[in-house]
Amino acid sequence: MKFRWTRMAGWVLAGGMAVSCLAFARPAKAQGTIKVGILHSLSGTMAISETTLKDTDLMLIDEQNKKGGLLGKKLVPVVVDPASNWPLFAEKAQELLEKDKVAVVFGCWTSVSRKSVLPVFEKDDGLLFYPVQYEGEESSRNVIYTGAAPNQQAIPAVDYLMNEVGVKRWVLEGTDYVYPRTTNKILEAYLRSKGVKPEDISVNYTPFGYSDWQARVAAIKKFGSAGKKTAVISTINGDANVPFYKELGNQKISAEDIPVMAFSVGEEELSGLDARPLVGHLAAWNYFESINTPENKAFIAKWHQYIKNNKRTVNDPMEASYIGFNLWVKAVQKAGTTDVDKVIAALPGIETPNLTGGMAKVLPDHHITKPVYVGEIRADGQFDVVWKTKGLVPGEAWSRYLPSDKYIVADWVKLKCGNYNTLTKKCSGQNYK
């Protein structure tokens, strides 16, 4: 009997506390908060890459709140887990926009996840900052692309190989999905426009998570032994890279003979692997952790402190997340509100510093200006920058090297169109193709 009474007292007490908590919470709410959505996979195959970006976003929000928030309001992160499941990305995006009514969303990694959420963002008039390098051929009113378009990564990388290394023969090796296929289509058109003969280009695709590289690597070795300088352009995705590089090392293909230029291998990917056999192989990015600037050093120190691990690496998509967050903050400050339409109108022209020097500026096509670096892999899994573009490269949504997209431009300031054909003078709407 006594027991029951105490239990009842407990319930009453708990209830009372809950009520009082609500009462206390209310004035805080009236003061106002801004909800920020974070849409990165925290489980499944992409969790490896995307969890880091979630942590970066949380760190940036935390830091902004310490500075007094935004427009005098506190930023509140709303983290959802789309679980590397593409249709779930759309559902979670809808949840963020319709239920939580977030002011902005930072998210997505793979192109297929971005394509999956696009209709949701356009229907509900949301704002998405997409922080990963991608294949281009897209420009949405509701998305700001802070990663590299092909002309900010792939094309300069090929220029480096062609002009500085003297490569004459090309292997385009990719994983079988949209990003490598579109990038390789652009690169093939670009190489052909530079007078490379079809027999000097070899294009090959392998499935996701491919591990039996022996025959492919032997074929690359054979293709590269024809007496002309050969390089591999690798758009191989995530997991398949480890066995690929291991096999290169085993078959003694050194970077001095056949360099491999990768677009998806960064500090994070190399941290799980013995990099000694890979020394000299290349990667093209808009950011490298090893670049020595005060901003970069401060960011790395801040990250290590936040994540409580001095061994954690910083990579390109993290910098793109950092830039995206700062651009949004500045646009909101300029617009004086978090209203999506006003922020989108304020965004073009906004500038924020890159971690490696120069300013990232939002362009009318919703891409940004970026520096491009080519790095060679060091034995410790970091990169030595061996080349960079003179100045910043403005992102181009539509590739000028694809015959089908040559005359298409995106401009959200004057033309209010992401897909404007300069020949027919028509905007074909947001169907992207």
Added chain:
Amino acid sequence: MSKFLLRPGVQWLLVLLLLASRSAGPLYAQVPSPRDAAFLATLGQLRDASFPDKDNIVEQIARSGHPNVEAVLTAFLQDRLYFRNQDQKIFLLKPGEDEDASTYDLIDPITLQSAGSASSDGFTKIITNNHLRRVLQETLARFRLSSTDAAVRMKAVRDMERNLSDANAQLLQERSGVETNPEVKKEIGIALALAALNSPDAQARLSAVSTLRHSLRQNVLNRLDDLVQKSPDGSFAESDAGVRQAAADAVISIGRWRTFYSGIQTLFFGLSLGSVLVLIAIGLAITFGVMGVINMAHGELMMLGAYTTYVVQVAMPGHPETSILVAIPAAFLVAALAGILIERTVIRFLYGRPLETLLATFGVSLILQQLVRSIFTALNRSVATPDWMSGTLQLNDALSITYNRLYIVIFTLLVFGALLVVLKRTRLGLEIRAVSQNRSMAKAMGIRSEWVDALTFGLGSGIAGVAGVALSQLTNVNPNLGQSYIIDSFMVVVFGGVGNLWGAMVGGMSMGVVNELLEPYSGAVLAKIFVLVALILFIQSRPRGLFPPTGRASDNQ
């Protein structure tokens, strides 16, 4: 005299300076001689030079004749050349120094003695790129040609072959006279013959071609092929018809041999892929084939084996060579115990109900995956490859086999042999066969059939664990490892014939070879599809696989 009076004072000042920069050592103890000063000045130019300029500076350094050229350029090649930001002075790092270390052990470029250590913050590395490293290798080859180590000389000759300038040819010619090692001498012969192809004397070119025709090297083939080609204006690159004919014959002969060896290589690739398939399937051939249990968690047992390899390696730091050998029995035990546990707690209640078994073991596989994800996180774990397993076995210039694949083929054969012995020659094997053929009769003979079931399942699972050790050398160790192989392993068992170890062996090997033969023509994606379609057609006509179970045993299957 005044110099002597001054020096102690200067030294004291320097000592103070050095203490301030947290380094110590007799850095400025001597005034450099003019030659040293010139050497240092040339080295100093490397600091802000562009990559093309660095090429020239390296050449200048090489020609300076300074005794430290080899040591300094070797350090440059190995990324150990730094300058101090404070005074722009060049230093070498001690060999084996970690670039990320907080302090560097320094070596003076003139004395080659230790120059103390200092905080790494104050130093900037002079970076190299691929082209510069190639130049450095070629330059260093000239010094290494007289090394006492034959392997170093061999490498030096090969490096020089890439750039057969007159000076290099001259050096090789001189070395050829005193070279004692027959292998190196032969290599020099090839290099000199390649150089002689540029000779103005047709007779010299002809004899060079006849030397080269016995080589299988790709670069020799390319070079000879160039001689036969017509230039755009219709004239031949090689003016002499006799030499041209000899070169054309040589090209055909070398090309024929190279095609032959590349065929052998493809066959080996097929066998190595096949042996991976066999390795992942024979465990299943026991649990699925002999016991009739559809174990969807088979892949996860392989994953457990791979993670065991990782754990053993972490537990034995500094011994990657032996840890992999320790990992084999460890992985067997871990996977076997996990298998027995699964059998005792889940599967034994479901014998004779294949659908429920399938669902239950699928659930078990998800549990195991999440368990591993919780313990080790979803990140890839890197399992180091021991030195004896990396690199290639160069059989001749046209045929090389990677060691890791070779060992996996051998390992598969060993595991297969051991399994056959267990099944055919031991009491356990006899009991397993008895139970699988006729359970009630076996029981009547006094065999504890439940006990045998558990051990059989444990044996199959243990083999899966051992396969995981091999997979850890080929692919990523992560929680999804098993999923990517489970389909393949079922495919092999079904193709080979349920309940037959030899079927799994022949089935796996032939699928591997067919896959590798198709791949160069169809690409990896299509090759896999072709193999699957062929398999479906095959199963249509022979539903019981390659080696169907015969006799009374077949009635129970």
